[in-house]
Amino acid sequence: MTTQTSENLNLPNGKLAMWLFLATEVMFFTGLLATCMLLREAAPVPGPGLSPWPAHETVHVQPWLGAINTVLLICSSLCVLLSHRALLANQAGKARRWLGLTLLLGAAFLGVKGFEYAGKFQLGLLPGKIGESVNGLSPQREKLLQENGLSYVRDVQERLRALTATVKPEDLKTPPKEIQAAHALLQLTLDGKDEKNSYLRPLTPGQLGDQVNRLNGEFPSLHLPPAIPNGNLWASCYFVTTGIHAIHVFAGLVVLLVLFLFSLGRDSPRLAGRLEVAGLYWHFVDLVWLILYPIIYIL
Amino acid sequence: MDEGKPDNQFTLFATAGILILGTLMLPLTATMSPSPARLGIISGVIFLQVILAGANFMHLRHERRSLWAVILPTFILGGVLLFALMPDTILEWAK
Structure with a gap:
């Protein structure tokens, strides 16, 4: 089979x-x-x-x-x-083995990426879902984040209620300490009265954000939604860039899988040209x- | 020369180079606080890794020079894009 080439660049058409x-x-x-x-x-x-x-932490x-x-990608x-x-x-057999290994390494890359994403989902580090209120925000930012702050308080309350739902009040005097802490924090988000019957003001979103971050540091197993200034902006950047790259990796894997299946029955020279073109794409994704x-x- | 002669030794050398540079970047940047020097080191490492990957994996070391006519304008336009993408809103935020 002859390969058509571009006259000026003298490159095979597929490669060009x-x-x-x-x-x-x-x-x-x-x-x-x-x-x-x-x-x-x-x-x-x-x-x-x-x-x-x-x-990063x-x-x-x-x-x-x-x-x-x-x-994984370099290999x-x-x-x-x-x-x-x-x-x-x-050497068709040898080529098939290398291609098979490529597929495994590419799949492992996506596996690691999936593991990372699962962690982000578990911690609620998702675009539009992160509370941004902490103490010390400028008044302009606080005003801008009013909606975000209210929604954050609701999310934290929901999580705290879920954590403490199965615990009876009499059991709160005994460990586990993290549940005690979660219950105490839940009380602070609600308005009520203290032992002297004085009105207790619930925590502001900024105060709650600080408390949640402190508790997450002390008891990581609580998995409370953290408060991160500009966290939503970060999450958008993280998921869009790594997500689009992962889609490219997936597309490359599909192409290489097709070539792998072709390699079981086709002649080597014909496949070599196709693999070179597909390889260019794969190397670009790596780059x-x-x-x-x-x-x-x-x- | 259109297609590179199989040169497995050089390819392995380039692969090792990319991996070593990537590995070195971790402790080097972990011990340095954010500074222009740190950014310079990271940018330098990225540049070297990309050159090694492009030249060896993508065969640019062996390709016809005419192919550069396709590639170079893209990088120049990419650089221009960096500045073109500075929307007013972002510049406004920085104030």
Whole structure:
């Protein structure tokens, strides 16, 4: 079979088409990452002494998980390359093994990503779901976050009620301590009267946010919704960038799986050209991760 | 030269380079507080890793120079995009 080539660039048409597609992808990811970096750099300072961007520990971003994913993707790129070279050397069996390993490594990447996402879902670190009220917010920010604050109080109350629902009042004097703490905090979110019959004002969203963050540090098993200034902005950036990249990885895996299935019955030279084009895409996805990883996990 | 000659040794060397650079980035940046120097180191490491990956995995080391006519304008436009994407709202926030 002859491969048609572009006259001016002297490249096979499929390869040229892939490069042109990748050029559009470069623009797409540049726009995406640039937007995230600009949002981060220009994030409003929530109040005196408060950081405008959440720290990695606050939003449970683990650099070592990202590092594992980097190793997985780099190794998968190497496997695609070795598979292609094996096909060129007419070693179909060897090529299939390398391609199979690529699929496994790509799937492992998505597995690690899924594990990370599951943690974020469990902790409620999702766009639009994070409470941003803490003590020390500037009055402008507090006014702007009024709706968010009220919704945050409701979410925390709901979680605290769920935690303390099965515990009887007489059992509260005995451990576990975290349930005692949760019950005490729930009482502080409700208006009531103290032992001297004086009116007790419920905690403001900012005060509650501080209390919740303190309790989460003391009793991580409570999994209370944390209060993170600009947390929703961070969550949007995190999920959009890593999510779109993960979709690209998934698409690459589908293409490589199809080629793997083809490799069971097709001739090597024909497959080599296709694998080279698919490999270009896979390497590009790998290259994007090399840029994305430091932006999300290190900076 | 259109297609790179199989050069597994160099490819393995490049792969190891990317992995070592990525691994070094973790302790190096963990011990440094946020500063322009830290950002410079991270950017330098990213640049080296991307060059190694692009040149070896994507065969740019061996490709015809005419292919650069497709790739280079994209990167130039990408750079322009960085500045074009600064919407007024974001600039307003920073004030």
